[in-house]
Amino acid sequence: MSIKRANKSQLLGTETITRLLIKQAVPASIGILVMSLNILVDSIFVGNWINSDALAAIGVVLPISFFVAALGMAIGIGGSSIISRALGADHTEKAKRTFGNMLSLTVVITVLMTVFGLLFVDTLVPAFGGRGPLFEPAKIYYQIVFYGIPILGLCMMGNNVIRAEGAPKHAMIAMLIPSVGNLFLDYMLINLLDMGMAGAAWASTISYGLCFSYIFWFFVSGKSELLCSLKDLLPDWQILKEIGSLGFVTLSRQATSSLIYLIMNNILFDLSGVDGVAVFRIIGSMMMFALFPVMGVTQGFLPIAGYNFGAELWGRVREVIYTSIKISCGLGIMIFLGLFFFTREIVGVFTENPDVIEQASFAMKLVFLSVPIISIQLIGAAYYQAIGKAIPALVLTLLRMAIILVPLLLILPNFYGEFGVWISFPIADVLSTLITAYFLWKAMGKLKPVSITD
Numbered sequence: 001m002s003i004k005r006a007n008k009s010q011l012l013g014t015e016t017i018t019r020l021l022i023k024q025a026v027p028a029s030i031g032i033l034v035m036s037l038n039i040l041v042d043s044i045f046v047g048n049w050i051n052s053d054a055l056a057a058i059g060v061v062l063p064i065s066f067f068v069a070a071l072g073m074a075i076g077i078g079g080s081s082i083i084s085r086a087l088g089a090d091h092t093e094k095a096k097r098t099f100g101n102m103l104s105l106t107v108v109i110t111v112l113m114t115v116f117g118l119l120f121v122d123t124l125v126p127a128f129g130g131r132g133p134l135f136e137p138a139k140i141y142y143q144i145v146f147y148g149i150p151i152l153g154l155c156m157m158g159n160n161v162i163r164a165e166g167a168p169k170h171a172m173i174a175m176l177i178p179s180v181g182n183l184f185l186d187y188m189l190i191n192l193l194d195m196g197m198a199g200a201a202w203a204s205t206i207s208y209g210l211c212f213s214y215i216f217w218f219f220v221s222g223k224s225e226l227l228c229s230l231k232d233l234l235p236d237w238q239i240l241k242e243i244g245s246l247g248f249v250t251l252s253r254q255a256t257s258s259l260i261y262l263i264m265n266n267i268l269f270d271l272s273g274v275d276g277v278a279v280f281r282i283i284g285s286m287m288m289f290a291l292f293p294v295m296g297v298t299q300g301f302l303p304i305a306g307y308n309f310g311a312e313l314w315g316r317v318r319e320v321i322y323t324s325i326k327i328s329c330g331l332g333i334m335i336f337l338g339l340f341f342f343t344r345e346i347v348g349v350f351t352e353n354p355d356v357i358e359q360a361s362f363a364m365k366l367v368f369l370s371v372p373i374i375s376i377q378l379i380g381a382a383y384y385q386a387i388g389k390a391i392p393a394l395v396l397t398l399l400r401m402a403i404i405l406v407p408l409l410l411i412l413p414n415f416y417g418e419f420g421v422w423i424s425f426p427i428a429d430v431l432s433t434l435i436t437a438y439f440l441w442k443a444m445g446k447l448k449p450v451s452i453t454d
Contacts, residue, residue: 012166012307013088017319021300021327027172028163029296033289045186045200058200058281061125061142062261070254071113072153075106076160077302078247081388082239083164083226084303088310092225094239100232101239102157110153117146127262134274137197144201152208158215164303165225167218174215181207245390249381249397256401263409264421271418275353279360282350283367290335290368297328298378305386314447321383321444328375336371339364359418366422370429377429380436383443396439400432 012020079102086095117124125138155174162171182203189199218224261284268276301324308316339346347360377400384393405428412420 012084012304013311013313013316017304017316017323020304021297021320021323024163024168024300024304025293025297025327026300027168028299029293030172030176033292033296045190058138058141061138061145062284070156070251071109072106072156073160073254074247074249074251075102075109075153075243076157076247077250077385078243078245079157080160080164080303081246081306081386082242083161084306084386085310085388087165087225088307096226096228097232097236098239098243099161099226100228100234101236102161102243103154103228104233104235105240105243106153106157107150110150114146114149117149118143121146132274134277140197141201144198145204148205148208151205151212155208155211155215158212158219161226162215162218162224163299164306166303166307167223168300170218170223174211174218177214178207178211181210242388246385246388246393249385249390249393252394253397253401256398256406259406260401260409263406267409267413267421268418271413271421272359275356275359276418278351278353278356279363282347282356282360283364285350286339286346286364287367290339291371291374293331294328294335294371294375294378297324297331297375298382300324301379302382302386305383306388309387317447318444321379321440324379325376328379329372332372332375336368339368339371363418363422366419367425369426370433373433374429376440377433377436380440383440392439392443396432396436399435400428404428404431 015023079098082098083095086092086098121139121142125135125142155178159171159174162168162174185203185206186200189195189203193199195202219227261280264280265277268280272279301320304320305317308320343364344357344361347357347364350360351357377396381393381396381399384390384396405424408424408428409421412424414420416423
């Protein structure tokens with residue numbers, strides 16, 4: 001291997017795995033924590049300062065905006081897999097060309113999707129459960145949030161590239177800015193200026209504009225190895241094809257999340273009305289918040305596995321898989337215990353509605369039942385994405401939610417009502433984890449024998 005100039009990305013192949021994983025995972029976890037706290041507190045502000053209908057209305061809109069924003073995340077993760085492996089193999093020019101193509105692709109796709117989303121607002125909002133009294137507040141929130149979708153897409157894409165370069169602290173700061181900004185703007189626009197749903201929506205949109213400003217500064221200030229030229233923005237069809245195939249994995253996961261929200265909102269609205277939708281909004285907020293350390297380990301795992309796979313350091317690839325699973329499973333156990341023993345207290349923070357508190361307290365225990373083992377499924381799917389294997393990454397990513405959970409949600413509530421909705425989650429988690437563990441074990445056995453350089 002040729003001699004590389006000293007840079008942050010080179011440390012991904014030289015530092016001890018545990019130290020690297022901590023350096024990558026802790027900032028990622030903090031960023032996800034603050035971002036999920038943002039969603040959590042946003043839900044609390046809306047539920048208490050406006051009303052429970054407004055809380056349910058945001059739950060209707062989120063899957064739509066998440067799906068469009070996920071385009072940026074998909075391009076970011078797909079392209080970052082190429083960048084990590086290119087930097088590991090000392091192909092800096094390819095890394096820059098990849099980043100340039102990611103920029104162009106993100107702008108074109110998110111702008112087109114924004115235009116489409118705004119044109120069909122009256123069709124999309126009801127389709128995702130925004131019916132009856134929820135339609136008007138959901139439409140207000142939807143239209144304002146959609147104005148900022150291209151900026152949100154660029155933020156999601158840029159954040160993953162920063163992490164792929166081995167600069168997790170800057171990636172963390174980029175996630176902190178919109179979270180802190182949104183909380184401050186929520187207080188100003190909802191509580192002080194009494195702007196209601198419009199205030200909540202503008203708070204989210206403006207906060208991501210602040211995030212974009214920081215990410216733009218990072219890439220033009222000389223802190224990045226990937227300052228690309230105008231020619232790098234021109235389409236390279238081979239790179240675009242690989243970005244698309246790997247990014248489709250992430251996009252499929254986000255699309256499935258949106259599909260889950262669509263199914264859940266409609267099923268729960270039919271079973272228990274607005275209260276049922278509000279219950280899932282609370283649980284959805286807690287899903288991201290509670291799992292932040294596990295998601296942080298998964299985010300930290302991706303660039304380390306990708307870089308060392310590109311550098312053909314097979315022993316380090318094995319080690320990062322084992323270490324990531326051990327740490328995240330331990331964290332999962334602690335999360336489960338905290339949620340199980342303090343469920344009612346947690347739910348009570350969101351609303352004073354006794355019916356919602358009762359339903360959400362019971363549902364949350366079932367939904368989070370398999371948290372201690374879910375990291376095995378997440379790391380297994382992430383491994384294939386990190387090494388550029390799009391098809392198995394796609395299958396394992398869709399396994400838990402699309403292949404297993406969706407059919408369960410369509411079948412079990414017909415026999416067991418709301419209990420059938422909530423028990424579907426742990427069943428899907430256990431089955432998908434067992435299948436993923438089998439394939440991950442086989443994949444690790446196919447890695448080349450450990451060499452002296454490992």
